[in-house]
Amino acid sequence: MLKTEVPQDKELFGDQREVCYAVDENGRYVLAESSGWEPANVANSQAWDVIRSEVEAVLAKIRAGELSPLAYYMARNQMDAKLLAGYAGLFCWQVRRHLKPGPFRSLKPSQVARYATIFKTTPEEITRIPDVFEISDVQS
């Protein structure tokens, strides 16, 4: 890749840049700043599309009363039950149980607070069914 060909397709890094290796006019390797490359942007936004559709599917199930609000926070933080169990210091089956609306409602306040801390939110928020969801919420 020539230095003059280093792509500048801004998307992923915001105002930040990454550096990549390119060849200058004398054939020497230099570090060149790049604001991104279209194929990498496409692949990345595809990964976010998957996350978004997962969160939307979970939200629909929460509204249908099949899942507890915890499932929403888990999905938007790109976690599965196993990963969340790691953060919560619980067994996987315990987290799976808390994903059901009934058991989640009867959780002790201290356990709800623990989940809230993991997701950087409050116990009130985490027990409420979220009404709107934007992918930008996830990416912030």
Next chain:
Amino acid sequence: MNPAFPHRQTAHCESGVIANLLTYHGLPLSEAMAFGIGGGLFFGYLPFIRINGLPLTTFRTTPGGIFNRVTKRLGIGVTSSTFKDQSRAMAELDLLLRMGIPVGMQTGVYWLPYFPPALRFHFNAHNLIAYGKEGDNYLISDPVIGEPVVCAAADLVRARFAQGALAPKGKMYCITAVPKNIDLAPAIREGIREVCRVMVSVPFPLIGTWGIRYLANQVERWPARLGEKRAILYLGNLIRMQEEIGTGGAGFRFIFAAFLQESAAVLGNSNFLEMSQRMTGIGDVWREFALAGARHCKGRAEQSGDFTDLARILRRCAELENGFFRELSSLVRKP
């Protein structure tokens, strides 16, 4: 308490951290050099390891491998420790920083507040350096970020104790001794020998150039086996592994070419210059693959035979790299 740290932005986090740490300790080393001596280049297609349900493709060696091999090959003293207790992990970090020693750490990227939001996934093999503390904030030199940044203690704890695959467990390391008069040449040869070995001489079908060929065969079958939608997910994941932040372009092929160019000067052998140019050409073919693949992900590809075309590009990479590494290994063969 707050020493000036020579922050340089680099393409890859692990080679960047070690290059910056060694430069601080009086051994100026480029990232490419660290990457090459550490034998960083690799290829592996490991479908039995799933990340978010997608098969793992890697263009680099195991996390921590570059660091271990660079320090071993250059005879550099290091200490490294992991922790069970979070407050102890932070206390030990503070202690070292008070003594003015910059500390490297393995972290997850998901909880790092300064990281570009679009890149925040649960990836746990990131590396960064803390070089000072102001109040409750740490001064961080993150090699993939342009400028030194500040990170609150609460966020750093989260990042150091991220959970999941490759959990860092608070891992931190620092350099204790750098020998005088280091001769890079033997370390360079050893690094190259190792990369050649894993790329062409390991008789295992999923790694090295064999792995690239295997991947090509798989890519060709993806649409029939997985259906068009899932095949495109697999393809997008592959492109991300190759091009997303930290690879320096073309799945580390350009960093390696830069390393070969630098090595030509150290070893006084112009053959490596020519090899560097060839590696650049191979990197360009990988970029071609990413470009064609992304076009397909966007749905711009018309004919259904497209995955066959992608496989053809991969086979060309395999063939080129096979010839390349065989020749390269003859240049560094032990006398």
